[in-house]
Amino acid sequence: MGQIITKARRLAAATALLAIAFTGVAADAQTGQLPRRTDGHPDFSGIWQTLSEADYDLEPHAGRHDAPPGPGVVEGGVIPYRPEALAQKQRNFAARGKEDPRLKCWVAGTPRGIYYPAPFQIFQRDSDLTLVHQFGHQVRTIFTNGTGHQTETDDGYYLGDSRAKWDGDTLVVDVIGFNEETWLDRAGNYHSDALHVVERWSYVDKDTISYRATIEDPKVFTKPWTIELLLNRRRDKNFQLIEDYCFTLPYEQAYPHKEVK
Amino acid sequence: MRSSKVLAGALLALAPAAHAQSPQATGNGGGIRWQKTVPVIASGAWAGAKLADGQPDISGFYSNTISNHSNFTDPQAGPPGEPSDVANLPRDQRAPSRVTDPADGQIPYLPTARALQEDFAKNFPEPNKPRYIEPLARCAPAGVPKSYMWHGFEVRQFPNYVVFLFDSGSRIIPLDNRPHLPGAIKLWNGDSRGHWEGNVLVVDVQNQNGKALFGRYGDFISENGRVTERYIFDPKGGGFNYVATFTDPTVYSRPWTATIPVKRYTEADKPDGWHYDVKPANRPGKPLLHERVERVCVENNGPFGGGAVGVPSDQPVIAR
Numbered sequence: 001m002g003q004i005i006t007k008a009r010r011l012a013a014a015t016a017l018l019a020i021a022f023t024g025v026a027a028d029a030q031t032g033q034l035p036r037r038t039d040g041h042p043d044f045s046g047i048w049q050t051l052s053e054a055d056y057d058l059e060p061h062a063g064r065h066d067a068p069p070g071p072g073v074v075e076g077g078v079i080p081y082r083p084e085a086l087a088q089k090q091r092n093f094a095a096r097g098k099e100d101p102r103l104k105c106w107v108a109g110t111p112r113g114i115y116y117p118a119p120f121q122i123f124q125r126d127s128d129l130t131l132v133h134q135f136g137h138q139v140r141t142i143f144t145n146g147t148g149h150q151t152e153t154d155d156g157y158y159l160g161d162s163r164a165k166w167d168g169d170t171l172v173v174d175v176i177g178f179n180e181e182t183w184l185d186r187a188g189n190y191h192s193d194a195l196h197v198v199e200r201w202s203y204v205d206k207d208t209i210s211y212r213a214t215i216e217d218p219k220v221f222t223k224p225w226t227i228e229l230l231l232n233r234r235r236d237k238n239f240q241l242i243e244d245y246c247f248t249l250p251y252e253q254a255y256p257h258k259e260v261k
Numbered sequence: 262m263r264s265s266k267v268l269a270g271a272l273l274a275l276a277p278a279a280h281a282q283s284p285q286a287t288g289n290g291g292g293i294r295w296q297k298t299v300p301v302i303a304s305g306a307w308a309g310a311k312l313a314d315g316q317p318d319i320s321g322f323y324s325n326t327i328s329n330h331s332n333f334t335d336p337q338a339g340p341p342g343e344p345s346d347v348a349n350l351p352r353d354q355r356a357p358s359r360v361t362d363p364a365d366g367q368i369p370y371l372p373t374a375r376a377l378q379e380d381f382a383k384n385f386p387e388p389n390k391p392r393y394i395e396p397l398a399r400c401a402p403a404g405v406p407k408s409y410m411w412h413g414f415e416v417r418q419f420p421n422y423v424v425f426l427f428d429s430g431s432r433i434i435p436l437d438n439r440p441h442l443p444g445a446i447k448l449w450n451g452d453s454r455g456h457w458e459g460n461v462l463v464v465d466v467q468n469q470n471g472k473a474l475f476g477r478y479g480d481f482i483s484e485n486g487r488v489t490e491r492y493i494f495d496p497k498g499g500g501f502n503y504v505a506t507f508t509d510p511t512v513y514s515r516p517w518t519a520t521i522p523v524k525r526y527t528e529a530d531k532p533d534g535w536h537y538d539v540k541p542a543n544r545p546g547k548p549l550l551h552e553r554v555e556r557v558c559v560e561n562n563g564p565f566g567g568g569a570v571g572v573p574s575d576q577p578v579i580a581r
Contacts, residue, residue: 038313045419103577106560121433123419130417130424132431137402139431141553148543150554157555181560238439243448245430247559248401249578254391255472257377257481 034169034203037124042169042203044129047121047239048231050211054115057187058227066097067186073115073227079189085220092188100186105246107138107158109182110175110197111213111227119234121241129164129171134241142173153177156193173199184215192219207233294536295337296326297356299522302493302502307460309496314420316436316457319494322526322551323501324413324536327356330397330476333519334358334366336410340477342386359410361504362518368480374512381479395477400558402430402449404473405466405488409503409521413536415553423455423462428538428556434464441467447484449473462492485511500524527551 035043053061053070059079060072081089092099102108108116113133123130127145132138142162149161156179164173175197183190200212209231216224310318328336331343337355339345347355358366370378384393397403403411412428425432434455442452444467452468471484482488486509494501503521507513526537528549539551 098577103579104559105578107557123417123422123424125417125419130419130426132424132433137431139426139556143542143552145542145550146544147550147552150540150543152540158557158560159555240435240439240442241433242442242446243402243430243450245402245449246579248396248399248449250576251391251394251396251399252401252470252472254394255396255474256470256483257381257479258392259377 044122045124047234049119050115052229073229075226080222110160171201191217194219320418323523325410326522326524333475333480341382359519361520369514378479460494464490
């Protein structure tokens with residue numbers, strides 16, 4: 001009798017596993033199936049990339065010669081620029097073919113590096129998350145060790161100073177200490193050194209992250225505004241980052257050594 | 262000079278000045294980067310702390326102890342055209358060649374490869390063509406092995422990975438035996454695969470682009486080369502010896518081996534912009550903790566020497 005019950009239980013367990021494996025839905029419904037660290041917090045390790053058109057233009061836009069159409073990722077659809085800042089954004093837009101820092105392969109910044117259409121890898125340990133962006137091979141550290149923002153950030157950072165806390169299963173990252181060298185997208189949306197970004201990272205399912213960022217900059221915007229987009233795990237076989245130090249392209253052809261005449 | 266920004270142009274000026282220091286200088290780290298000897302660290306079992314995935318716990322900050330990339334085979338003698346003030350002392354009063362095999366301390370170049378290296382060294386002091394500028398001076402990744410004899414760097418470990426964060430570039434070393442990238446892909450830092458053998462991190466490097474050069478004398482490996490790196494860690498946590506074997510039948514007459522001694526830096530050391538470029542973490546009331554800050558280079562310099570050598574520095578460099 002006992003033996004039969006055991007078999008039945010085993011069968012039930014096997015069926016449940018099949019359901020999880022083949023539908024994916026079961027996995028989503030059970031947060032226990034999300035990648036987690038031994039301390040219970042979500043484990044965001046992996047290689048991620050957005051499928052969104054956010055980098056082309058954060059706001060809703062029809063297709064144009066240098067951008068595919070996109071529904072926009074800004075809540076409410078419109079970035080609340082101050083009037084004089086909107087004029088600067090429009091000048092940036094007109095000059096985007098030459099002025100976008102991305103064209104020099106410079107650090108994309110925060111949050112732009114997250115939705116730039118190239119993969120980035122998250123390495124996670126108790127004290128921090130290390131984000132390596134394939135584009136320019138830039139490295140950002142998000143500290144989760146309880147430390148506060150640096151009090152002296154020199155002339156500001158391209159990627160900002162990132163300090164995070166857990167809100168349940170959501171990683172909340174507070175980022176300040178920026179310079180004003182980066183843009184927010186290819187459409188010339190921009191910020192000042194007063195930029196303050198609050199990111200919220202959370203799993204939708206084991207291969208998808210919801211990325212929300214609230215952007216505050218009283219020099220440029222009349223009020224905080226929020227973007228939301230999805231990050232997809234790169235699951236291609238043996239996928240890895242391939243270094244892309246594109247800023248070396250103007251001179252790399254000078255090497256290796258050439259024949260001596 | 263902002264500590265978080267790598268000023269490539271300034272580095273050209275700084276490096277000879279650093280070489281002009283007395284070997285007995287007792288600056289940061291007790292002048293340790295002017296050590297004349299290389300410690301012996303045996304390969305063997307790892308008795309120290311381990312991470313949850315079984316890796317020896319060696320995360321932290323490191324920098325080499327004998328010199329920079331000015332001169333590969335006579336590390337404290339200075340770059341071409343600018344001999345240091347110890348360059349004329351008897352050879353045994355400076356650190357030994359980084360080449361530990363063959364015994365003569367020289368890279369066993371084939372004749373054509375030797376000519377290319379010597380041509381670079383001859384033209385380095387007054388470059389009249391882009392190819393005579395050391396690529397690191399233009400913010401290129403330092404590559405293998407130059408990354409280990411330039412500025413200090415941080416090692417971070419994660420399950421199945423060791424990650425090196427340099428001042429110019431970074432290396433991600435998977436430990437899971439996946440296949441290398443296709444051979445057509447050539448990279449400044451190459452493509453790395455590693456595994457642990459006791460206290461030794463063994464890394465196989467392929468897919469190098471042959472462009473990075475080893476330093477200011479123009480020593481090099483080609484894109485046909487392969488490097489087997491052995492990072493032999495001191496079980497007491499003092500650092501490691503980087504012992505790398507270079508194989509490239511198109512450049513060398515035989516495989517050869519380099520050794521670079523590396524010291525570990527901790528909160529007991531004073532931060533400085535060269536070996537230990539860190540800041541104290543903001544955590545009042547708790548013990549000192551040093552943390553890395555952002556590194557940028559090209560954003561702060563532009564391609565160095567742009568006008569002088571005909572390298573455009575103000576045009577878009579990509580169309581994607």
